Amino acid sequence: MNILIFILLNLLKVAVVTVIFLMAVAYTVLLERKLVGRIQNRWGPSRVGPFGLLQPLADGLKLFLKEDLMPTAVFRPLFILAPIIALSCALISIGVIPFGENIRWHGVDMFQIADLNIGLLVILGVTSVGIYGIALSGWSSNNKYSLLGSLRSSAQMVSYELALGLSVIGVVLRTGSLRLRDIVNLQNTHGILSWNIFGGLQIVAFFIYLCAAFAETNRTPFDLPEAESELTAGYHTEYSSMKFAMFFMAEYANMITVGCVATVLFLGGWSSPFGSLFPAFGGPLVQALLPVFWFVLKVFSFLFLYVWVRGTLPRFRYDQLMGFGWKFLLPIAIVNVMATSLVLAFHG
């Protein structure tokens, strides 16, 4: 009987997290359209529902009802497989991210799907497999714009993955563990002062992670794979209806995942910025949900930053992008790893 409850609760947890995640993806699109609208001095979507709040529903319905075109010259199996790879890789990473204290109910961890010893590596691994979605979509479309877009994108993702991987090493060195809960617990003691970005002196690593993450998710100022002025739409030019929607969702899901990882690694995860400055208030329910509130707030500010950057910065040129990744970010990341290990060796 107990094992049955355990399995049911786990399934329920996975379902709830997935639904919330997909809703978050839909509303991130709305957030982006609204914010970019305000930055450009217009209102953004405002017709469907109050403040345009039902716009994601309308968009989803529209994409779902569109005709699913299958161009004649595509390589069919991979053309269909590519968006599935992209979306599933984007959805898997959320499974290892902790978004609240380790509170157990019937032996089930309420605020994390899977607590793995190697959680951080799982995220890096899933990201590196996710490249195939984009690479294969461009190739199988049999379209020169798609191919160019996907080549750019894969080259960019492979290059920036190095800087991304090296930037998190400082955090791992400080924690001595690849488990995401351990990483947050270390930053949980004195509020904002013990977060890795400030107390851990990982602010350089945070900057590297930020740049590399923008490039990994193909967002402005590194959105060359879909530079519409030169490549029509890049790797998803030939896609329509739900297949296009899957790429679209994968991009926004990746943004949220990157925000979650940045929060966990550098911004103290679910820990409150005030530490234990204020006495605990409310019942156990409030105390359990308050960390989740902080976590969501941090991820939200990260997404806000994403949109703000998109509304502000122009696109890089491709050689500038590669030069920035290999000649600037990578050396700085290596220096950061060396400096962190030296400091830890003499003071840790």
Added chain:
Amino acid sequence: MNVAVFILFALLCLGGALNLLLQRHPINSALSLIVVMSSLSVLYLLLGAEFLALAQIIVYSGAIMVLFVFVIMLLNAGEEERTHGSRAAYLAGIPGVLALFAVLAGTFITLRLSFGGTRLGSFLVTTGDLSRVLFRDLLLPFEVTSVLILVAILGAVVLARKEH
């Protein structure tokens, strides 16, 4: 449970390897190789080698195979021509592979007792354990290997450098 997972992924691995040989289109072969690499990583995970399993995914399935796919995409290789293959390859190759397999299997079965064994899933090497072995007991071989890789990188840079 462990045995079921083992059988599933071992079959997937073998199927991927066979598919790699039988496919006519290079990109399908490359994708089968990714399946092989990824199922191997699940087998490592079953043996408790967490770090190795994920390193396999990140390095082989992620980085190296992306380069393979990249090259195939750039060269725009089409379908291979189907030839009948050389008779010598069939005559010598298949018995040769079978003989090699038999010798290896025989060796492992006879040496099984001296190797010792473990049950699937009863064994866990954490990243900490692994790094203690790598950076304490095997530090010299580890560093020598890294110098070897550095030499390879320098060679690649020299080869790719433009002539002025």
